[in-house]
Amino acid sequence: MVNIEEVLELIKGxxxxxxxxxxxxxxxxxxxxxxxxxxxxxxxxxxxxxxSSVCSRCPMKKICSGSCIHFKGQIYQISEKNSSNSSKTP
Known part of the structure; x- marks a missing residue:
């Protein structure tokens, strides 16, 4: 069985x-x-x-060339409201 916390940790990583x-x-x-x-x-x-503001919020902005705007998939990041509470997990 897949653990929700494992997926969250991968996203954090x-x-x-x-x-x-x-x-x-x-x-x-x-x-x-x-x-x-x-x-x-x-x-x-x-x-x-x-x-228009995707690059400023992107977790990959430090290594990205800026061309990901054409990416067709989905990208997720830790929610801004929960980033300060990163020690809490579901």
């Missing part, structure tokens, strides 16, 4: 999309997507919305 997390954990993307929906509904993570 820089894994930002469901396909990447599924590959690392050795599970299918649907399982990861379900866990991500739970974490998002609880306010632990948020989807990075692409738009």
């Amino acid at each position: 820089g894994y930002t999309n469901p396909k990447e997390i599924a590959r690392v954990m050795g599970i299918n993307v649907e399982e990861v997507s379900g866990i991500i929906k739970i974490l998002e509904s609880l306010g632990y993570i948020e989807k990075v919305e692409f738009g």
